[in-house]
Amino acid sequence: MAPKIEYYCPCLSESPHPPPPNLPSSSYSFHPLHNLFFCEECDAVRCNRCVLVEVSGYYCPNCLFEVPSASVRAEKNRCARNCFLCPNCRNTLTVVPSDPPENVDSRTSPIVSTTLGEPPFFLYCNHCRWDSAEVGITFEKPTGLAAQLQKFEDSAPESLEFERLKEHFEPFLRASSSSSTLPSASSHHVHTNPITAAASSALARDIPGVGKYNPLSRSRVGRDKAAHRQEYPDYKSRVEIGSAAALSGEADVEFLRHLETVSEVAALEQRWTNSWVSPLPASDLKPLRIPLQSKKSKRCPSCRHILIKPEQKAQSVRFKIKLVAANYLPAIAVTLPHAQAAIEMLKRTSKSASAAAQAEEQQAAGALIAGHSYSFHLAFTNPLYDPIQIRLAKALAPVQTAEGDAAAEAAERARRSTFQIQLPSAAFPVGAFAEAWEYDDEDEDMFLDDDGMEIVEARGKKGKDGRGKTRSVGIVEKRANVTIVSGEVLIPKEARGDVRFNMLVSYTYRSDDPEPSEEAGVGTPSRSHGTNKAPEMKNFSFYTVVDLGPIMYREEPKLTADL
Amino acid sequence: MPPIRDKFTIHSKAVVCQDVELKGDITIGAGTIVHPKATIFAIAGPIVIGSGCIIEEGAIIVNRRKEVMRIGDDNLFEIGCRVESPTVGNCNTICTRARVHHTLRMSSYCVIGAGVLVVPTEDEMLDEYTVIYGPVAERRIWSGRGKVQEMDLRRKHAEYLREMLPKFNRLRRGDGT
Numbered sequence A: 001m002a003p004k005i006e007y008y009c010p011c012l013s014e015s016p017h018p019p020p021p022n023l024p025s026s027s028y029s030f031h032p033l034h035n036l037f038f039c040e041e042c043d044a045v046r047c048n049r050c051v052l053v054e055v056s057g058y059y060c061p062n063c064l065f066e067v068p069s070a071s072v073r074a075e076k077n078r079c080a081r082n083c084f085l086c087p088n089c090r091n092t093l094t095v096v097p098s099d100p101p102e103n104v105d106s107r108t109s110p111i112v113s114t115t116l117g118e119p120p121f122f123l124y125c126n127h128c129r130w131d132s133a134e135v136g137i138t139f140e141k142p143t144g145l146a147a148q149l150q151k152f153e154d155s156a157p158e159s160l161e162f163e164r165l166k167e168h169f170e171p172f173l174r175a176s177s178s179s180s181t182l183p184s185a186s187s188h189h190v191h192t193n194p195i196t197a198a199a200s201s202a203l204a205r206d207i208p209g210v211g212k213y214n215p216l217s218r219s220r221v222g223r224d225k226a227a228h229r230q231e232y233p234d235y236k237s238r239v240e241i242g243s244a245a246a247l248s249g250e251a252d253v254e255f256l257r258h259l260e261t262v263s264e265v266a267a268l269e270q271r272w273t274n275s276w277v278s279p280l281p282a283s284d285l286k287p288l289r290i291p292l293q294s295k296k297s298k299r300c301p302s303c304r305h306i307l308i309k310p311e312q313k314a315q316s317v318r319f320k321i322k323l324v325a326a327n328y329l330p331a332i333a334v335t336l337p338h339a340q341a342a343i344e345m346l347k348r349t350s351k352s353a354s355a356a357a358q359a360e361e362q363q364a365a366g367a368l369i370a371g372h373s374y375s376f377h378l379a380f381t382n383p384l385y386d387p388i389q390i391r392l393a394k395a396l397a398p399v400q401t402a403e404g405d406a407a408a409e410a411a412e413r414a415r416r417s418t419f420q421i422q423l424p425s426a427a428f429p430v431g432a433f434a435e436a437w438e439y440d441d442e443d444e445d446m447f448l449d450d451d452g453m454e455i456v457e458a459r460g461k462k463g464k465d466g467r468g469k470t471r472s473v474g475i476v477e478k479r480a481n482v483t484i485v486s487g488e489v490l491i492p493k494e495a496r497g498d499v500r501f502n503m504l505v506s507y508t509y510r511s512d513d514p515e516p517s518e519e520a521g522v523g524t525p526s527r528s529h530g531t532n533k534a535p536e537m538k539n540f541s542f543y544t545v546v547d548l549g550p551i552m553y554r555e556e557p558k559l560t561a562d563l
Numbered sequence B: 001m002p003p004i005r006d007k008f009t010i011h012s013k014a015v016v017c018q019d020v021e022l023k024g025d026i027t028i029g030a031g032t033i034v035h036p037k038a039t040i041f042a043i044a045g046p047i048v049i050g051s052g053c054i055i056e057e058g059a060i061i062v063n064r065r066k067e068v069m070r071i072g073d074d075n076l077f078e079i080g081c082r083v084e085s086p087t088v089g090n091c092n093t094i095c096t097r098a099r100v101h102h103t104l105r106m107s108s109y110c111v112i113g114a115g116v117l118v119v120p121t122e123d124e125m126l127d128e129y130t131v132i133y134g135p136v137a138e139r140r141i142w143s144g145r146g147k148v149q150e151m152d153l154r155r156k157h158a159e160y161l162r163e164m165l166p167k168f169n170r171l172r173r174g175d176g177t
Helices: A024-029 A069-074 A145-154 A157-187 A194-206 A215-231 A241-257 A337-349 A355-365 A405-417 A436-446 A517-523 B147-168
Strands: A004-008 A037-039 A044-046 A052-059 A093-098 A118-125 A293-299 A306-310 A319-322 A331-335 A373-381 A388-394 A420-422 A428-430 A474-479 A482-490 A498-510 A537-552 B007-010 B021-023 B025-028 B039-042 B047-049 B060-063 B069-071 B130-133 B138-141
Touching: A004 A331, A037 A306, A052 A306, A331 A337, A331 A537, A337 A373, A373 A537, A388 A482, A428 A474, A428 A482, B025 B039, B039 B047, B047 B060, B060 B069
Parallel strands: B007 B025, B021 B039, B025 B047, B039 B060, B047 B069
Antiparallel strands: A004 A537, A037 A044, A052 A293, A093 A118, A293 A306, A306 A319, A331 A373, A373 A482, A388 A428, A388 A498, A420 A482, A474 A482, A498 A537, B130 B138
8 A cells, every 4th residue: 555645634623633543533534635725814724524515506417508596496406408317327318310211222321311310309328229219208309308308207196296295385385484584594695695595595494493503593483383383284195195005016016026137127326316216117217307416616614715616617627716725735745765666676577477466566565564664755845936944743642641550551562562753853945836947047056966866965954863865864855846855664563553643744934925024023923933034934734644554564574586 | 370371351442551450361341441550360260351340440359269250241340449259240339448258249230338348258149239338248138229320320431431541541452461
């Protein structure tokens, strides 16, 4: 398993410390960098779990037509144009004309006469060659299919029942909505758009107690419902329930009794996109209108600043506002140099090994064996236009101090059997991000040759021992806006499990705000760094979890296979 | 194994590009089009391809058995497919990157979907109008609706290629290498 690093999002929790990484539940708080957002106002990392999501528009994934929010409710969240899903393989259906009548001499028949083709038209799936004529749906015209199918849909017994229910409850809904949802709608109308307001009021209407937490409106809704409970007349359904069961229940049982192969029953994937209960036999499945998908915009949960705002057009995948963490936080990549070297050697020596065997050997080559110590490289890439100084620290897990000798002994054993990490303690700089052609000047200053890969000795780097360049803890390489530092992990003999540890990364950068230096002491918050540079330096820190892989246990040193 | 002797019988109306890898005893019928970078290997036995077939780039047709591999008329072998089936009928479509094992025999009007791996454990003959699709190679029978239009389209496709390919590719003609 390749070593990886993930970032911690506190998700508005009170303590900034991340959970210990060996717990299985902690994996939900750690995310790879590309999943994270960054709020500039709060100066905090946000993840998909804590961010507020709103719908910014609906579109059909097939015809890419943006559906206005009013039509979304009217068309029941489906595309109103000619977009249908094949019930067999869930691909898009195309409208095709029927074949022209067969000539006797079919080999020499000319090209089809009209471009439109001949009626009747039907829906055809190019992938599985299913067509709607198998369920008896054909059309006279190739356009406006949804309208032609509407008649079929409306006459289904479930939708007739639903219409009756809606008519029955209409007067009560109007009365209760006018009294209770008005205050809550106005209070959070400021930040939401009409689509979300419509959806949330629909939800609040259907489920009592849901909606913006407002004790006043909550009790009022409860009172209304209690009042209304006496006013509801009984509802008489259209079809008697007893006989309705005979329509679907017993018929299904009969069908199942005469089954010959399992494939005759519709599979779950084929049935669950449908709004109503769909028929059991696979041959009865009707084409569905394609469900609409939504474009979402995301907001910071505390300050409500928009983090992600997509473009209005359905075809474009870009964003109007895109505050992603990758533009603010340095990207970190972790590698194990001994694994890389072993993989290179394996590649060079074994040419005829099969792919599976090679993958296994590569995995084994990169393994961390108990009783050894390995160094790992962390490559920091700076996305900002200014150089930054990074300082690393081991995150201290919140240790629960329990009394008693047994606990102390257990703690001692735990300390002996877990791995030890050594990280570079001094701050190291990472260059600013610039376009590729601007880096030539920097290279000449930093390096002795024209080689970009020269290993540089930076200030204050060598730890305790200056054994060899690859074994020491400190900066390995500095190139453009990437700096590679190395740390060491010592694995004692009794250690087991995965090598996973939390690391606190703090970096200082010159802030973008052009504040004059006199105001630096007054206007900025307490987190200004206090160096004597002219613009203010801001400090930001975040936690990460570094996962180097599982610890392998070997009795004797691994013998390299003869190849 | 005896060395493979090349013997190509290419109809004068067929369009076979220079860049095609041919090996063994191959017969190509009238109106068939073989795109560049296709591969036809008649390693153990000969291959006979009918008329009006379209063999696209990256398609691999291999015959590892001693019997003749017969491919019928108006078939379409899309890009990257691999066919070892000993009998292929007429008007079939083998879609992109599909792989057909030598135990399968195809009749006519079959469709092997894109990326499908068809490896039956014993010798099998596909019925007419069989469609194999999906990652697990599900099968169903096509009703045959739309086949006239499809054959029409294929003929137009072949005509267009016959016109265009020689303008941009060198052609390989006749017997010998």
